[in-house]
Amino acid sequence: MNSKHLLAILALLASAATMADNGVDWESLNEEQQQVLRVFADSWAELDPERQRQLSVGAERWSQMSDAERQGARQRFGNWRKLSDQQRDTIRRRYQEFQKLPPEDQRRIRENFRRFQEISPERRQMLRDRFRDLTPEQRQRLRDRLSDRQVRPAATRD
Template identity: 35%
Template sequence: MSATTRIALATLMSALVLLAPPAAAASSTAWNGLSPGDQQVLRPVETQWNDLAPQTRSRLLRLAQRYRSLPPEQQVRVRQQLGNWARLTPEQREQARAEPAVTADIASLELSPAPWSRRLLCMVYETLIVAALLLSGSLVALVWLPADAASTGSGWARLSLQAWLLLLLTAYFAGCWSRYGQTLAMKTWRLLITDAAGQRPSPGRALLRLALAATTLPLSLLWPALDRDRLFLHDRLAGTRVWRIT
């Protein structure tokens, strides 16, 4: 199943849980028993409605009842998600539910701008993870390198080790940012990175952010005092933003 398909399902299911308040279950409601307004919203799943699980039907119905109060752009997103969700097989739906970390929808999260202090503490915590990665990567490199090169510390051995560690850190940061929107440290501190459109940054944007952070870090830490949105300099230049998951 493609990542787009999994994201579509997880997006919808997250919206069902977070947007719909607890209400009396309408698990036994057949399609013909729905109001015309609810039927219009749920049209993409009409042919499957009576075969859906009672809990799923109840959540879909509550979402339909909240649909009119949503902003127009969110209404469009809900319609798209319903259409994508209707095309999934039961097996694909189960697979998407089993991967919430990958498929969680950013739009369904409650986000607020991350305070400077929280971002700084997260960076301090991140250094511990980076140190562990460098240590692990160095041990792996020692296994790969010939014994004589590792013992003498030849120039090409040092260069190979540095390139390997750089690749390891790049894969960690850029990979985590683009795939999950957060590193392990950011997950602990409940922080999330998005682009200007509110989505996880693309791999290219994640690489750009990493390069800018590495080259502007001292100045970047002080930049929030001058920035109208309190962004780090590398976030301002890369078109990204760090949020706190509330």
């Protein structure tokens, strides 16, 4: 998703936020959103404001996605549907905390996750088991070393 798309989404969210109490007027949707939401056009006015907001944001995001991004989103949605309400609540809570982090920390966490996903499932399980065997102090030292490694490039380390 490039900066232009992000700005468009942010502008949409900002306008949506101001209309949260009164919902989202169908006429305020852009052409692409209306195209995505066309099956709901007749019943749009009867939807509650929060649902209108989520649908309008979802439609905007969908319209800006590439085919590959859409495929990934569908796959993640399929996984999301399999989660229990409790799992979803926990994920939402962690996600909100993540959103509060500085962009650099978010970038680091995403990169760590991406690297972890690239290794084999067996290796991942072995790493998890090894990590769980560490004491809390050992875990914290590991995290500190990892943070330090991110701050100082390898070439400058001792």
